[in-house]
Amino acid sequence: MEFVVAQFKWIMLAVGLITLTMLQAAFAPRAALRGLLGEEPHGQLGLMLTRNWGVLVALTGAMLIWGAFHPEARPLILLVAGASKLAFISLVLGNAAYRRKAIVPLIIDGALVVLFAIYLASML
Numbered sequence: 869m870e871f872v873v874a875q876f877k878w879i880m881l882a883v884g885l886i887t888l889t890m891l892q893a894a895f896a897p898r899a900a901l902r903g904l905l906g907e908e909p910h911g912q913l914g915l916m917l918t919r920n921w922g923v924l925v926a927l928t929g930a931m932l933i934w935g936a937f938h939p940e941a942r943p944l945i946l947l948v949a950g951a952s953k954l955a956f957i958s959l960v961l962g963n964a965a966y967r968r969k970a971i972v973p974l975i976i977d978g979a980l981v982v983l984f985a986i987y988l989a990s991m992l
Contacts, residue, residue, distance in 0.1 A: 872983060873990045880936035883980060887929030887949075893922020906969040928952055943991065946984040953977040 872879070893900035897918035898908040909918040928949050935945035957977055960970045967974070 869986055869990065872986050876942075876987050877936045877939075879983060880932050880942070884929045884932030884934075884936060887932060888926050890922050890929065891926035894919045894926070897922065904970065904973060905966050925952070943988060946988055950981050950984040953981050957981070 890900065897915050900922060901918050902908050909915050931945045932949055935942045957974055960966050960974055
């Protein structure tokens with residue numbers, strides 16, 4: 869636990885940079901969704917919502933990067949990012965058709981939620 873807290877700046881920076889890559893969904897929504905869930909968005913509405921989702925996820929990544937260098941902002945940023953990841957996990961687990969397709973992001977996001985919780989708990 870101490871190691872996680874001591875290295876949290878670098879954890880947030882790495883996670884933020886990886887999360888920021890979802891900006892690709894704003895520019896290439898078909899490829900982004902195909903890579904994540906094995907399917908493409910359908911119709912103009914699907915493309916628009918995928919693009920919006922990509923921007924929102926990328927903004928979360930930008931917040932994580934910013935929080936890496938601003939410890940005073942970390943609690944709020946980690947709560948927002950963790951809630952977003954938990955929402956994604958819940959939605960995918962609630963849909964049997966996508967559980968197997970999204971196993972890698974599910975595992976990664978689950979591990980990140982645990983790391984965020986460890987850091988937040990260390991602040992109590």
